[in-house]
Every structure is written in C-alpha cells, then in structure tokens.
Amino acid sequence: MLLIDCPWCGPRDEIEFVCGGESHIVRPAPEVDDAAWADYMFMRTNPKGRHAERWGHVHGCGQWFSLVRDTVTHEISAVYRFDQPRPAERD
Amino acid sequence: MRRLAEGGRIDRSQLLNFYFDQRRLQGFAGDTLASALLANGVSIVGRSFKYHRPRGIMAAGPEEPNALVTLGDGALAEPNLRATDIPLQDGLYATSQNRWPSLGFDVGATADMLSRFLPAGFYYKTFMWPGWRYFEPHIRRAAGLGPAPTTVEPDPERYLRRYHHCDVLVIGAGPAGLAAARAAASAGLDVTLVERDVEPGGSLLWRGGTVDGMDADGFIAGLPPLRLLTRATAIGYYDHNAVTVLEHLPPGGPARQRLWQIRARQVVLATGAIERHLVFPNNDRPGVMLADATLHYLRRHAVACGQRAIFVTNNDTAYDAALALAEAGVEIAAVADVRRGADGDAPRRARERGLKVLDGVTALATTGRGRVSAVRIGDIGGGGGRWMEADLVALSGGWTPTVHLHRQAGGTVRWDEGALAFLPDQARQAQRSAGAAAGAVTLAQTLRGGHEAGAAAAAALGAEPSVAAPVAEGCHVAAPRALWQVALPPSAGKQFVDFQNDVTAGDIALAARENYVSVEHLKRYTTLGMATDQGKTSNLPGLAILAETTARPIPEVGTTTFRPPYVAVTMGAVAADAVGEDYQPRRRLPAHDEHVAAGALFEDFGPWPRPAAYLRPGEDLDAAARREARAARAAAVMFDATPLGKIEVFGRDAETFLERIYCTPVAGLKAGRIRYGAMLTEHGVVLDDGVLARLGPDRFLLSPSSGAALRVHRWIEEWRQGEWPDLDVRIANLTHAFACVAVAGPQARAVVARIAPALDLSPAALPHMAFADGVVAGVAARIARVSFTGEVQYEITVPASHGAALWRLVQGFDEITPIGIEAWLRLRVDKGYIHVGSDSDGTSLPGDVGFGPLVARKTGDFVGKRSLLRPDAVRPDREQLVGLVASDPAFVLPVGAQILPGQGVALPVPAIGRVTSACFSEALGHGIALGRLRGGRGRIGDTVEIYHLGRRLTAQVTALPFFDPKGERLHG
Numbered sequence A: 001m002l003l004i005d006c007p008w009c010g011p012r013d014e015i016e017f018v019c020g021g022e023s024h025i026v027r028p029a030p031e032v033d034d035a036a037w038a039d040y041m042f043m044r045t046n047p048k049g050r051h052a053e054r055w056g057h058v059h060g061c062g063q064w065f066s067l068v069r070d071t072v073t074h075e076i077s078a079v080y081r082f083d084q085p086r087p088a089e090r091d
Numbered sequence B: 001m002r003r004l005a006e007g008g009r010i011d012r013s014q015l016l017n018f019y020f021d022q023r024r025l026q027g028f029a030g031d032t033l034a035s036a037l038l039a040n041g042v043s044i045v046g047r048s049f050k051y052h053r054p055r056g057i058m059a060a061g062p063e064e065p066n067a068l069v070t071l072g073d074g075a076l077a078e079p080n081l082r083a084t085d086i087p088l089q090d091g092l093y094a095t096s097q098n099r100w101p102s103l104g105f106d107v108g109a110t111a112d113m114l115s116r117f118l119p120a121g122f123y124y125k126t127f128m129w130p131g132w133r134y135f136e137p138h139i140r141r142a143a144g145l146g147p148a149p150t151t152v153e154p155d156p157e158r159y160l161r162r163y164h165h166c167d168v169l170v171i172g173a174g175p176a177g178l179a180a181a182r183a184a185a186s187a188g189l190d191v192t193l194v195e196r197d198v199e200p201g202g203s204l205l206w207r208g209g210t211v212d213g214m215d216a217d218g219f220i221a222g223l224p225p226l227r228l229l230t231r232a233t234a235i236g237y238y239d240h241n242a243v244t245v246l247e248h249l250p251p252g253g254p255a256r257q258r259l260w261q262i263r264a265r266q267v268v269l270a271t272g273a274i275e276r277h278l279v280f281p282n283n284d285r286p287g288v289m290l291a292d293a294t295l296h297y298l299r300r301h302a303v304a305c306g307q308r309a310i311f312v313t314n315n316d317t318a319y320d321a322a323l324a325l326a327e328a329g330v331e332i333a334a335v336a337d338v339r340r341g342a343d344g345d346a347p348r349r350a351r352e353r354g355l356k357v358l359d360g361v362t363a364l365a366t367t368g369r370g371r372v373s374a375v376r377i378g379d380i381g382g383g384g385g386r387w388m389e390a391d392l393v394a395l396s397g398g399w400t401p402t403v404h405l406h407r408q409a410g411g412t413v414r415w416d417e418g419a420l421a422f423l424p425d426q427a428r429q430a431q432r433s434a435g436a437a438a439g440a441v442t443l444a445q446t447l448r449g450g451h452e453a454g455a456a457a458a459a460a461l462g463a464e465p466s467v468a469a470p471v472a473e474g475c476h477v478a479a480p481r482a483l484w485q486v487a488l489p490p491s492a493g494k495q496f497v498d499f500q501n502d503v504t505a506g507d508i509a510l511a512a513r514e515n516y517v518s519v520e521h522l523k524r525y526t527t528l529g530m531a532t533d534q535g536k537t538s539n540l541p542g543l544a545i546l547a548e549t550t551a552r553p554i555p556e557v558g559t560t561t562f563r564p565p566y567v568a569v570t571m572g573a574v575a576a577d578a579v580g581e582d583y584q585p586r587r588r589l590p591a592h593d594e595h596v597a598a599g600a601l602f603e604d605f606g607p608w609p610r611p612a613a614y615l616r617p618g619e620d621l622d623a624a625a626r627r628e629a630r631a632a633r634a635a636a637v638m639f640d641a642t643p644l645g646k647i648e649v650f651g652r653d654a655e656t657f658l659e660r661i662y663c664t665p666v667a668g669l670k671a672g673r674i675r676y677g678a679m680l681t682e683h684g685v686v687l688d689d690g691v692l693a694r695l696g697p698d699r700f701l702l703s704p705s706s707g708a709a710l711r712v713h714r715w716i717e718e719w720r721q722g723e724w725p726d727l728d729v730r731i732a733n734l735t736h737a738f739a740c741v742a743v744a745g746p747q748a749r750a751v752v753a754r755i756a757p758a759l760d761l762s763p764a765a766l767p768h769m770a771f772a773d774g775v776v777a778g779v780a781a782r783i784a785r786v787s788f789t790g791e792v793q794y795e796i797t798v799p800a801s802h803g804a805a806l807w808r809l810v811q812g813f814d815e816i817t818p819i820g821i822e823a824w825l826r827l828r829v830d831k832g833y834i835h836v837g838s839d840s841d842g843t844s845l846p847g848d849v850g851f852g853p854l855v856a857r858k859t860g861d862f863v864g865k866r867s868l869l870r871p872d873a874v875r876p877d878r879e880q881l882v883g884l885v886a887s888d889p890a891f892v893l894p895v896g897a898q899i900l901p902g903q904g905v906a907l908p909v910p911a912i913g914r915v916t917s918a919c920f921s922e923a924l925g926h927g928i929a930l931g932r933l934r935g936g937r938g939r940i941g942d943t944v945e946i947y948h949l950g951r952r953l954t955a956q957v958t959a960l961p962f963f964d965p966k967g968e969r970l971h972g
C-alpha cells in the first residue's frame, strides 16, 4: 500500500494509481531489427534496489509521472514529471 | 472455578443471561464469554482438532488456542471465535465445536486411542492419489473446526470501512502504549491509540502497579487529548505505514465491525508479549492454564480458576500470580520453578509470604477425569517426582514478544538468549517497538520504553513531549531458564506444543528425523502454527524443540513468516459495504425507466445495466432477440447506444497523434466524415475497433466500443503524455456527457426525417460514414451515419439530460421496434464484424481479423507497427477470422467449440481453431458463426470437423460477410 506523492495532487493512496512499468525506455524507430525491437518490448533492468517507474494518477488528476522506488523496501526516494530528468541519487 | 464475593472490573448490578451449548448460564457485564464460563465452572469448552481430546480455557487473550466457539446461529452464525475475545452480552448464544454428539462424550475421541496411527504427516503418507477423493470427506468431518454457516441467507449485519490519517499511531494501550501515546500527544501531535481489549490499561488492569503514584484509571484519566479506539485490533502492517485495524462495534452501533485503514507518519508498536506454556506429557488437560491468565481472570473478572493450584514456571512472573491467588483464598500447593535459587524480588517475596517453592523441578504428567486432579512434579530431567493434587495447573514457560506487526512491516528480529525471545531489531518503516514487545519485563522498564518511543516518534516529526517519563517502582528480575520439553519417552504421554492443531513434541522430532529441518517445512508437515491462532503460543516452543532435536542454535532455525492478519477477519469486514447493489457504482442509462416500461430484460455490461432484449408476453430472451433482429431487417429498430465511447481529441497535432495511435489511416479524413479505425497494443495485438469522426481541422471524435471506452481513453493519454508530449493534443472523455440512440433498418431514414425535419437526409447529402449537426426535439444533436447492423443506420447523439426524451420521441413511431444488445450483436454476425475480445484475443493481429488491407495503406509509424513485422506475425498459418456454417443449417454452432485438424482424427489432438461467435441468422434463415482457423483465409470452401463436449460436427468454411456482401443495404 504505497503512499504516492503525485506532483500535482500531493500524497495519495496507491489505489488511485496505475503503474506503467519502467521509466526512460526509449522507443526505437520501426526500422530497427528484431533483436532491438525485442529489447525495447521485453527487456527491463529489474533491479534489486532503486527503480525508476511510471505511474499514472488515473483516479485523480489523470497525469503520468515518474518516481524512484526501492524494490526491496518500497521507499520512494524521488517523484518527478516526465519533462524532468531522473534526479541524482542521494547517499 | 468460582466467582469471588467482591473485586474485579465487572458490574454486578448487570446480570446477563447467556447460552453455551443450549445451557442457560449467567454472568456479569464486564465478563468475557471465557470468564463467565470459568465462573460457572465449565471446564471443557471444546474438543481438540485431531485427537478430539477435551480441552479447557488456557489463556485470556487472542492467543487462546482451545476455547473456540460458534457465536449465534442461522445467518448470524460465526465459527471459530475465541471465547476470550468475546465480551459477554445478554442473550449471547455460543456453541462448542468439533465434538459429536456432545462435549462430554465424543465419538471421535477414539482417534486419541488410535493416535499411534496418526503421526505427523500421516495424511500425506497415507491418503495419496488416486484414493484421496474417497478419504477426503471423512477426514474433513473428523478433523475440523466450526462449520461455515450453511444458510443461504446473506449476512444481515452491516460492516464499514474507514480511512484515517494521523501523526502517530500507537498500537496497544497497555503501560507502554499509554506512555508512548501520552508523550506524543503532549507534543501537540495528532495521536491515535488502538487497543484490542474493551478498555485501555493492558496489564495494569490485572498485574496492578502504580504509575506516577496512580493506578491505571488515574493514569489514563490524566492523558492529553488523543483518539482512542477500543476493541480494535491492528491486523496488518503494510508499506508506507499503512495499518489495518479491525474494530468491533457495540451492539446497536452503526455496524458490527469496521475495518480501518490508517496511514500514520510514525507508528509505535506496544503490542505486549504472549506467555508460553510448558511442554510435558498430558499438558493439555482442562485446568491447565497460563499463569498470567489466572491472574487476569482473578483481577479483571473476580474469578478464581481453581481451588488448589500448582504453578510451574521458568521465570519470575508467575510468582505474582501465585501470590495474588493465595490472597484471594486459593490454596497454592506449590510453585515449581525449573530454576534453582531464583533470586528475583518476586520469588523472594513469595518465599517470605510462606508459599511453598520447589526448585529445579517441573511438571512431568497430569491426571484427572475431564479435568486435571493431580500433577506429577519431578526433576527437570524427567526423573522421579511425586503426584500432587491440584485442580489448577498454572504454567509460565516465558514470554514471547508480539513482533508480528514489526515483522509484517519488514523489520528484522534478533534472538536474545537472556530473554529467551526474538526481539525487534532493525525497523524498515517509520515504526518502533516498546514495552514487552521490545523485551521489557518490569513495569518501570515498560513505561520508560514507551515514553522513549513516543518521544522518538515526536522527534521524527519535529516535536517534543511536554511531559516527563512516567515512573514506577523498579524491581529485580532473575533470568528465565530454557526448558522446551521434558526428556520422556512417547509412552509417558503426548507433550503438546500446538494445542489447536494437536501438534506434539514427538511430531516435531519425527519430522526432524524425516529431514523436515527447515522451520517452514516443519510447519507444513506437522501443521504447527497453521491453525486459526497461527501459533501464537506454540511457534517459539516448536522451533526451539526443532533446534534442540537437530542440535542447532535457535537463531539458526529462525522463525516462520509473519503474515497478516494477526487475528482472523470476517470476509464481511473486508468487503465492508461494497456488497450487493453497492459492489460498484452503477451507470444508469438516461432512458433507464423507459427501458423498464418497454419490458427490458437487463444484463450488466461493466457498470451499465443494459437491455438485452425487450420481452413481450410469452417470450424468452432468444425469442425476443429473433423478433427484434427480424424487425431490423424488415422495418426499423432503435437501440440505446449511450455507453458507446465518445472521446474528443483536439489540438494542432491531433491528426498526427491519431495517425500514430490508429493502425488504420486517419490522415485525409475530411471534416464531417467518419472512418472505421482500429488500434493496437505495442505487441501488434488488436486493442479496440470503432469509428472516428472529424469534427474540424484540429478536432476528432473517437467512438471506441462501449466496454473499452475508459481503457482507450487511458491508453491514448499515456501515449500522449509519455511518448509524444511535444505534440499539441488534448483528450477529453465525454462518454457520459451524451446519450445516443441508434435507429437502423430499411425505414430508419423515414423515422429520422420526422424527428429532424430540417436536415437533408438524402444519401447524397448525408451518405454512409458522414455526420451532420442538427436539432432534434429542440436540442442540439449530432446525427451520424454508421452501421453496425448492415442496415441504413443513424446514431443520434444529444446531451445526456435529453436522452430519455429522445428515446420517448423515437419510440413513438409505429414502424419502430426497440432492440436489445443480444439481437444487436447477432446482426453484426451477419456482416462478419468482429467483436474485439470475443472474435479476437491477446494473440490477434490486425491481419488475422481482416484489417490487413487497411493497415497496408499506412506508411508512417504507429503503435504496434514494428511488431507486425516479426516472423511470427507474418506466418501464413496464423489463426484467421472465417465464417462457419454447420452442415445442418438449422444448427447454431456452440461458441467455444474446437476445430479439429482433420476428419475423424483421434483425440486428444491440438485444435486448429475455434468458434468465437454464433447465432441463427434471421436474414439468411440458417445458423452462422464466426471463428478463427489456422490459415483460414486459404481454406474457404473446405469442410472442417468441429468438436464440442463429446460431439463431432461438420461445418463449411465460408468467406465474410454472410449477408449483403456488396453493402447495398447500408449505403441505401
């Protein structure tokens, strides 16, 4: 039960959001070969630790944004808009 | 075994009648069911799970393993409730469980005599496939808890859910929790304190002691303002300090239970500790209790649990209970201490007051019919001993801190050899444990720890308590000594570890011998800790015995996982008020009442109850749907299409955006015109199909299918925001702002002409796939020509507030027949139009369902395009949409029937396709079906064999559509 700090609405319960998977995946042009397309479609970093991911506040303001969540502790260390870069890591 | 003349926190002026196994008994307000049963001398309250041994009340709290009852009857019956957790009420109706025919005489008790045939893992070893299904019903009946209510009536009680936020949540209102809450609240913070008992105070209410010179009531009265919930048990600790709390509301309240979801900035866990029993032969006889429980019943309920008691302990705490019972007039035969020369203040005080203290001994056996009458006290090594008469054997095997919530919160524990307990170590969330939950033993330690935890929670929020830590008199406590079991052979009797699941020390030893040495495997093999009490008293003794048996240190054996809920929760509380009609919000069609008046048979489609058909007298759904379908081909029908998606996409780059979203061409669409379109997932799979209209140069209206409107809106929003934020596009979902009535059939134009007389409806002015704005019944309307039926069809869209009026207006014409969704979907089968999700699935690419030529016209990129170039996507033998006509023309192929890879092939064999939609075509006079067939487009004209539920049928593969292939009717 995450508490997610929507950049537009403030802290809201996880049930108001949907998760859109890993952030910063670059969509290739259709000319790429099968391997590159498969990489885009299916390969993710899946880290044990901090993970940048997209969340949509679909039951709230409707806006999408990124956050950094620790996949072990679920600690959310950063929330940022799509037009902002991933913040530098602390510690 | 009897009520004392005075004392206790009971109201003797309120006499309550209650029933236990149909016997009428009496107790007082302030009793629990357990204390009232004890006061009435009821010794046996249940039969054990596996061996059907008689069992009595053992504890006074949620850890009680034996005293499970079913409360109420009929639709109100709730099984497996702990008598220790049930406040007595007038008229309370409780029934014991797991006995037949009665508690005193139980046929299943022969299981005890046969027990050498019922070792650990017996069921796994004996009742293996294929015989299990024959044994299972008998085993389920022989071994079990209370039956679930069998009544078909719904639960008549109400349940509620509540969301709550606070600065500091303190769980447990014993001395530690009170001190923590007091500290945090004095710092000006918003504090919520939850207590599972009926009143705050915790152990102060029965162990006594003074806090800052006051008793429990005085200390509680002086607390700063805070929110206190009683009869509220914290049952789950989730991420980001989300804690669920189950609150029992008093009779006559707004509901029976209320499930709180509390989000706290800081949490203090003052959840106390649970006393353990000692493990020795026949330690389960009624009259064997936990030492602290005897003190609890004495001080809380003025009940003496026996007349002649023997205390057996490995630590100091039992001495205070023995002294208190002695003062109340109970004869204390002895305090047997497994230690030698324990020098704590409590043992010293007991000796000074003349209690007989035996050192270095423990209980080795019990005897008694129905209830314990004597206990053999002897050397802790198992040797010697003599029988001593007692009707109460009070055990203290040490204390297990209640670390459940700390572990659920992701915290770690460490083994403390001095305390013989796992204590909270590292916390992962904003929480800290205090008091007995953190290993405190004395009241002074508990209060100090509680205050410090409250102050630390406040400090984390930038606040500081304005009160000093409460103080109590300190005392010296001697360390406990480990004695996990008695070294006696099995013939000496069963040494019970888990009372509720009848798991003995011998079972654990057997499991270890059979190499179930992981504590998680031990649990599943022996069922230790798997009962409704989740091993609150038994888990630690169990794993300690496993450690001993396998010669490993306890921390190496470790604990099993602590999972929510801490106590069992009713499904009613989880569902709360989201049941029945309130399960989810319903969308109501603006013309709902008109549909009811027209005889609609409603079916739920997502949140919308929609007319499936309009029944006339004597008709069933099929008959009505067939009549309505005929009307569509012969005259005109009207259909409530309100749920159809209406999503506006506008902005300078709207066309560019939609060109990327749709796999079908968008560019070149003229204002006022409509196109068919489909969109794909990035995997190339068909996500939805529908039409889109161009309202102006920079404005489009998308009509995704009814069931997909919300999904499509979210989908394209995610692409707009995530992938193409540079495009000037805005998206608005207007689905619910408008009502829509579709009029279809050869006479549709004549009908629409009368309601929109100002509009030129000639095919030249308003051809198929065009729309016009006009006025209908005095309100602005959009009239679009699209066709789902294959007939001339107009969709009339008006503001939702005018939907009912529009429906009534159209319904007034003689040639009009209302048509439900059943016939509507059948009409599209005539035309071979797919229904995404029925005729397609998560593997269907646009080429598989006939969109190939449209997709081929696109040059630019679009979502899913690249995936259509994968080798798998261009295989010639993909499953493709085809028509199917059974060899018996009257026969309607069953949806889901499998297409076999040849005539007369032997089964089983992989299918090569299936029937996805089917109906009887009124236009053609025979059954038709859509299906998917491997390489189907190359097999038009073939005959295939179809298998369904043991039958083999033959059908011919046909091209689509079945009806009006040139589209003359819909262009008419």
Ligand SMILES: [Zn+2]
Binding pocket: A006, A007, A008, A009, A010, A057, A060, A061, A062, A063
């Ligand atoms: Zn938001």
